[in-house]
Amino acid sequence: MNIKSLLAALGLLLVVVPVRSQEANSLDPLVEVLGASEEAQFQLDILKGIAAALKGQRDVPEPKRWADVAKRLAKSPNVEVRELALSLSLKFGSRAALDDLRAQLRDASTGLAKRKRALEALVEARDEKLPTVLIDLLDDPPLQRAAVRGLAAFDAADAPRTIITSLSKMKPEAKRDALATLASRVTYAAALMGAVEQKTIPAKALSADVVRQLRAHKDATLNRSIDQFWGLSRSTPEAKLREIEKYKRVAELRTDVPNNLSKGRALFNRACVQCHKLYGEGGTIGPDITGSDRRNLHYIISN
Structure with missing residues (x-):
């Protein structure tokens, strides 16, 4: 087995032996190898191993030389290498990666699948600038449902009002997602019940699941409003x-x-x-x- 095959195997071994975030410096040797390699498949093997090892982790310290290596990988002719390197940059907290993904998401000329992947990655990273983009995407039919679902991950002050205003233009599937998002947080739920009280949203538009979701917050103010429209909750x-x-x-x-x-x-x-x-x-x-x-x-x- 040559040295490159051995190192690729080491990268894939990380799938079996995950790296803890506080041990991210153990990735430094692999990043060095990535920086020295020109072979796309070899790079991809290493990147996949690192990605699998870090799956589900957040706030992972950036390995040494990653920023330089990532810039070079971003120019790779291999799409998978480019996207996986960008995803790892996001995992390492790269602001440049966040900016890049936001630009992809906003660009209507970018393929829909790529935009959806960018949206999902930004939601997972809890990008603080994402809510503004998601609110704009409520007027983008192909991404409307993904955008309204994504807003459930953020406590964005402008989101409830904009979602409520957009409801009348949404298709039934998107409306269901929107109501679920509005019921997902106490602050959003308060706006939702305010709209019901003002008859902007008819009470009958809220399904049993949404009402249960509202009840699950166990918020006294919300429950009083819910009782007004759907009666008292009987616990036994x-x-x-x-x-x-x-x-x-x-x-x-x-x-x-x-x-x-x-x-x-x-x-x-x-x-x-x-x-x-x-x-x-x-x-x-x-x-x-x-x-x-x-x-x-x-x-x-x-x-």
């Missing part, structure tokens, strides 16, 4: 059973009174429509009761 099955029995007794007291379908529909529109669908109208938090046994009192009260 026993509490729900007591409620069911209570309303069954009330309903059974008036069995001699003829049904009034018009009043029933008006009651549904006032009290039930936010959560349940009936003949295509209503929310999706609770079951669609169009095809249900609506004569079954227990079923109706339970749902």
Whole structure:
């Protein structure tokens, strides 16, 4: 085995024996070898080994000579070498790498796949300048969903207002992502509930998953607002059973009174429509009761 093959094998061995971030100086010899090599495949083997060894780690100290070596690798004719070297620069906290990726992300002439990879890398790096770019990308249809999901990773002051303003122009899939992002942080959730209260966003637009996500913050102010639109949260099955029995007794007291379908529909529109669908109208938090046994009192009260 020649020396280059041996060193390439050493690079790949790092996959099996990961390097801890505080031991990043152990990468110095490999970086030296990278700096001396002109063979793309050899460079790629070493880069892949380093990348695998550092997977999942952050704040990794930059190895000696990496900045110089990275500049040279950035000019490689091999696309994988260029992109992997840039990714490692990001791992080592390179500001130049962040700037480069942001430029790729903004450039509409860059391939979509490459822009998506840049976005993902910047989100993973928690680039402090990224939220501004993501907000701009809410008007970029191919990247809109990725951008709105990415904003969930940042507490960006302008994000909730911009997302809410953009909702009306989004397709259903993007709207779901947007509502999930708005429910992801207390500050965003407060803006979301403010929009619901102001009827900018209809309460029925929030799915059961989003409401549960809002509840998960366990924020008293949020919960009061949620209770206003979706009722009190019952934490135990026993509490729900007591409620069911209570309303069954009330309903059974008036069995001699003829049904009034018009009043029933008006009651549904006032009290039930936010959560349940009936003949295509209503929310999706609770079951669609169009095809249900609506004569079954227990079923109706339970749902």
